[in-house]
Amino acid sequence: MTSTPEPSNKPQPRQANKRGAARLAAVQALYQMDVAGSGILEITAEYEEFRLGKEVDGAQYREADAQWFRAILSGVVENQKTVDPIIRQALTDDWPLSRLDSTLRAIMRAGVYELMQRTDVPMAVIVSEYVDIAKAFYEDDEPKLVNAVLDRVARRVRGEGKGKDPER
Numbered sequence: 770m771t772s773t774p775e776p777s778n779k780p781q782p783r784q785a786n787k788r789g790a791a792r793l794a795a796v797q798a799l800y801q802m803d804v805a806g807s808g809i810l811e812i813t814a815e816y817e818e819f820r821l822g823k824e825v826d827g828a829q830y831r832e833a834d835a836q837w838f839r840a841i842l843s844g845v846v847e848n849q850k851t852v853d854p855i856i857r858q859a860l861t862d863d864w865p866l867s868r869l870d871s872t873l874r875a876i877m878r879a880g881v882y883e884l885m886q887r888t889d890v891p892m893a894v895i896v897s898e899y900v901d902i903a904k905a906f907y908e909d910d911e912p913k914l915v916n917a918v919l920d921r922v923a924r925r926v927r928g929e930g931k932g933k934d935p936e937r
Contacts, residue, residue, distance in 0.1 A: 773885035775870045787854050792879060792898050793905070795841035799875035802846075813839060845882045852881045859921040864914075873911055876903050885926050894931045896920060910913055 781788050798812045817839075822832040845852060857866050866874065880899035883890060896919045903912040923929045 787832060788837050789898055789901070790831035791832075791835070791837035792841065793902055794838050795845070795879050796832050796841055796872070796902055797843060798838075799878060800871050803871045803875065809842060813842060822889040835860070841882060844886055845878045848882055849878065852878050852885070852930070855881055855885070855926070856918060859918040870898055871910050872906050873903070873915070876906075876915055877918055880915065882921050882929070884919065884922050892923045892927055896923065900932045924932075 796815055798816050801807055802809065802812055816834055821835055821838065837925075853866060861867065869877070876899055880895060882897075883895045884892065887895070896916060900912050900916045900917060905913040
């Protein structure tokens with residue numbers, strides 16, 4: 770079993786609800802699939818049986834909305850050929866998708882998938898949740914990058930958002 774990225778021990782911005790916990794678990798599962806080359810069925814079964822709402826290596830995983838977790842995970846996998854080019858367009862030319870580490874790619878893929886497919890969820894909620902996930906793993910500029918990319922994508926796919934497009 771490959772280890773998944775663990776959030777740093779610094780205080781979390783706010784407590785995650787069941788969907789927030791599902792988003793975090795989906796990001797960790799996407800990371801694990803990317804790094805270990807694991808398949809979606811194997812990862813889904815592992816998370817549902819051993820991680821979601823369970824204690825793992827002394828850490829208690831939050832109870833998560835398993836259906837939301839599965840929807841994000843399968844949605845990213847099924848739509849990755851659409852999601853990745855959208856992320857590439859939102860990044861500046863000097864930051865290709867391949868330059869991002871696996872955790873950051875997983876956060877952006879999940880966020881972009883939700884912005885594209887989950888129009889029942891407000892854009893601000895999606896962006897905020899994934900920025901919070903980024904803050905759990907990173908202390909520097911990565912959460913700002915997640916915010917900027919998801920905001921650009923929201924403007925393109927939903928006509929919502931505040932920022933400006935990168936110079937091309």
